[in-house]
Amino acid sequence: MSINIILFGETGVGKSSVVSPDFDVGSIRPEVGVNGYIPAIEKAWLLIKRLREAGGVDLLLFCIRANRVTMTTQSNYRLFYEVLCGQQVPIALVITHLEREVDMEDWWTRNHKSIEKYGIKCAGHACRARTGSMGNHRRQSLACCNSTMDHGSGLKIFTAGRAGISKGKSLQKALVKRCGLDADTAQKIMETITDNDD
Numbered sequence: 001m002s003i004n005i006i007l008f009g010e011t012g013v014g015k016s017s018v019v020s021p022d023f024d025v026g027s028i029r030p031e032v033g034v035n036g037y038i039p040a041i042e043k044a045w046l047l048i049k050r051l052r053e054a055g056g057v058d059l060l061l062f063c064i065r066a067n068r069v070t071m072t073t074q075s076n077y078r079l080f081y082e083v084l085c086g087q088q089v090p091i092a093l094v095i096t097h098l099e100r101e102v103d104m105e106d107w108w109t110r111n112h113k114s115i116e117k118y119g120i121k122c123a124g125h126a127c128r129a130r131t132g133s134m135g136n137h138r139r140q141s142l143a144c145c146n147s148t149m150d151h152g153s154g155l156k157i158f159t160a161g162r163a164g165i166s167k168g169k170s171l172q173k174a175l176v177k178r179c180g181l182d183a184d185t186a187q188k189i190m191e192t193i194t195d196n197d198d
Contacts (some may be wrong), residue, residue: 004051008080009063010072014096015128018063018128042192048084060091066098066107069118071180078178090123100131
């Protein structure tokens, strides 16, 4: 049985260190700025659409840096979880760059309330050090990721058409209010999603 997972996050957060070479991965990197953002969202929408047709999206893995939650972090969470997947796909956070932590889970214990304060809620989390990290960090990192994946058996699968996903002016409004995009960019994204929703 295959599991369809979308891994996303900003450039440089460590997405590639999360993925095993055994996985078939399509990379999505939402970038700031209209010229980079619209093609990335189009690519994301096409991937979500393709995975829905192939059995559904089982899990969103949102890769973030351990240092702080930014407006871009919050915007990307809202875009993928709320807007593109209509809050129908469970999301887990993968927190990276934890090499300085003796026990990586301590970071989560200290910071999870701060993340929730930004409206970012998750079904699970994994604390990660870089792939090259040695010894205990590497073992902790792998154990946390495997634990998050093992909980996938009871997860909801996003297979229905566009149920729960905003359309038309509602989509544009969500992109502006929830994702912080300007009206022109939101309009272009709405048109892109609509054009690719056949």
